[in-house]
Amino acid sequence: MAQVTLENVNKVYDNGYHAVHDLDLDIQDGEFLVLVGPSGCGKSTALRMVAGLESITSGKLTIGERVVNDVHPKDRDIAFVFQNYALYPHMTVRQNIGFALKLRKTPKAEIEQRVGEAAKLLELTEFLDEKPGQLSGGQRQRVAMGRAIVRRPQVFLMDEPLSNLDAKLRVQMRAEISRLQHDLGVTTLYVTHDQIEAMTMGHRVAVMSRGYLQQVDTPQNLYDRPNNLYVATFIGSPQMNLIMGQLHLGATPHLVVGKHRLDLPAALVASRPGLADFDDKKVVVGIRPESLEDAGVETGAPEGRTIEAVIELREGLGSEVVAHARFDGEAPQVEAAQRDPDATLTGEQGVELVARLDPRTSVAIDQMARFIVDVDNLHLFDPATSLAIR
Amino acid sequence: MGALVSTVVNVVIALSVAGGLFVVLNLATNRTSQRWDDRLRPWLFIGPALVFLMIGLVVPAVRTVFLSFRGGDRGDDGFTAEHWTGLLGNDSVLSFDRAGDILTSRLFLVGVALVVVGIVAGRRTAGEGGGGRIRGIDLGNPVSGVALSVAVLAVLMAVFSTLRGVIWNNLWWVVVVAGLGTGFGLALAVLADRSRRETIAKTLIFMPMAISLVGAAVIWQFVYDTRGAGQAEGLLNIIWPGDQIDFLRGTSSTGSIAPWNNFFIMVIMIWIQVGFAMVVISAAIKGVPSELGEAARVDGANEVQVFWRVTLPQITSTILVVVTTLTITVLKVFDLVKATTGGAADTDVLANRVYDTLQDGNFTTSSTYAVMILVLVLPIMYLNVRRNRDEVRR
């Protein structure tokens, strides 16, 4: 059990590609930290640097009390679970799990015992004498976990271990891995591109993009207080709605979005002193889909809190209705680098809004609908820097 | 039996010693620091191979080149290019006499006529649609393709009948065996693809590859034999209309059939190598995604067009590999010639000259012939390296 600290870590490849920039990350002893981001963001590179599979170009890596920049992987007391499991195809499950112990010349009896323990924990006992080729995907994944557990290392490193499983199995294994980590209490660094895994499994989540760390915080904080547009659009599904708005402070602070006016609650203004710099200027307004409700369902919709948009698509999910609407307003021009590469932001006039509505809603396609905006939970961003205005 | 036992014992001892050395050195390296491990260990692994390659291939090859430029039988006589000029300028190796006969021979004229036919047919297909490109010749057109292929064959045959000499023999070997071998292999691969029970058929056609060239020479001797001292007629002589012909030596009671006796030796080689071409090309054909052909058929292509325009382009690189491999194999041909005619009756090839001159004790001339083979092989070597170089980049 140990702390893992990355201080100003950089990775530059021989061909000049700068994969990881100035990464500062502090993983507490026993913590489950998830590194999340799209492919190419540097999360796997960072993980492999911690493992020793990639060299560190500059910066300091500490595991426990030791600086391990130049320490061989086998001496770092870490275990690694690979995306494709990397099981030795010609060895049985028993031999796979016990391989590291055998290399360390652990006495046979002890190997037997520890392998048996790990197998029992992962419900693999009946498969101990089979070869990986005879196992299903989920079983192989557990063997890979077993191989990591049996070493009793200080740190677990996992590289997208669930991405090769089908959806149902993934949900199941998510819970198992979380439970396992909780029971064993081993410091874990977990890499994934799936934000749902990130949100459900991690004590804290670190969002990365293009080699830079965007924000590291608890899942709820990431959701409630994203530091920039990237995190705001990456976390949360369906994605946060973004509209350009004109800010007007003064006696009645409000935003003008499209042809509508949204009054800002005093508490919101008070908690964001930075807003003063944006008076009479344009800001990016972020509204989460669940912050929009059908005015037809909620009676008593006050003025200054509604917007109207034409419904284009209506998806009934049973527990809620997801409505896509076209809003006559200005879409933010955000550089690709500043946002989730898969985010949808139209470039022309008109913004596509997504709203999660009460199932009793009566919105219909091609009709104008009125939405109530939960102004207490608006997110405001600087269009130039894409940072949240605080 | 004693030889076998002692050899086995020797080999076991050698392997144990060498293997033991390998293991011991590795274990020793295990104990060194990480840095020394990274620097030393690769050499432990590469070492034995490097030693064998240097002593067995690299150094001798360099020395052979060196020897080819030395005078005297054993290279004691100082540097000179006399072997090279002698052999290349000498009629027996690379002669152009009778070149004039080629241009007037019937085969050649037929070939030219077919080329014209092919071009015209190709132009017409390419020109369809009005306007037509001046330089466009559509070789995808089957008529054009076949006409041009036959034209090439005719011209080659015309030239084959006249140009002789050791190097020319080698070149003819390449053209005929690599060309016909690949062609047959392609045809058989396509045929097999559309037949039932293709695996057995392919196995049987492939089988000659397992036989030694010497064995093959004996097998075909019974096909080519003429009735004579102590043996019966060969199969081909039974079937062949007219007089008996000694196919290998090129003689018959009515005169010589040279240089076509070369061709009959080449047939043996083709018999052996076609299986290889067929297997490799067949694998490539099966590797072409079936959706491509299906899309073409939906677009309106018939079977011939699907093959010519979809399948064939996809397997071009494989065909190239087959051709180059066959070329290298053929340029080195020795066993077959030695075991059939010994190089007599105008069938001499470079590898045979290497051996014969070596037996005479003429090391320098032998080396010269060897280097000639190398020179002919060099372009292929270059192609191979270029093709594989990308795999090496990591």
Next chain:
Amino acid sequence: MSTLDAAPATGGAAIGSAMEPVGQRTHRVLAKVPTAVLWAIVVLWTIPSFGLLVTSLRPEADQISGGWWTIFSNPSLTLENYDNALFHPPGGTLPFIDAFVNSLAIAIPGTVIPIAIACAAAYAFAWMDFRGRHWMFIGVLAMMAVPVQMSLVPLQQLYSGGAHLTVGGSTFIVLPDMDLSNKPIAVWLAHTAFGLPLAIYLLHNYIAGLPRDLFEAARIDGANHFGIFWRIVLPLAKPAIAAFAIFQFLWVWNDYLISLIFLSQNRDASPLTIQLVNLVTSRGQGTELLPAAAFISIVVPLVIFFSLQRYFVRGLLAGSVKG
């Protein structure tokens, strides 16, 4: 377009019935043409070998009087040719049973040793990092095409006299004269050297294709290069090793030139190929034994070929077709 009809797509008539449309029937017959042609070619292809087998079983008198196809009207088979070839051939020919053993004595080491050396080298080229790795590998590739004739003369000199280097008046012995000429060891040492480039190439292709994370997992588990090589690469490379082994064994077994050059003076150690050619060139003496002798020399390759064909093909394809 209705697909619910019970009538088949042939337009209403069942296949094979007399009412089948002519076009349909022709198409079915034509579809069999490729098969027919193929099998015709197969028959043509195997006639020569078949002829050899039959001839080898005919007594001497029959062989002289007529070709092997007369056997169908005049059957008389015998094993005496085999007996004579194996144990007491005439003239200066070595009994083929001895030649058989000699072939084994050359082919086995000539196969086993290159494999061992090439595995280690292939692993190094694939997964180790060292200076000059790229160029050395290219060198190995280039050597695949170099004809063996380029090495014969100097190797012969090396075997009989050792290697010296004369620098500035004094002569150094680079390799001592171990008097290897005319011994089987000379032959299989040569075969080892000649077979290494292809062996390294084939094995490298395979070993480099093993999944990278397998090696990384092993490194994390604590294995160094030697451990990985021994416990992971070698077991996993078995298919490639098998493929090359067959290839190399056949190549060495069928070789003529190299044995000829290095064993010319040693009749007792000469392999099947040399003795076979002897028999051929000694026309007159023992010609009736030729088919049997030839068959003896090809029986081992044929057995290997038919039983292990899959591996053989795999080796061939690995070397020729990319991927």
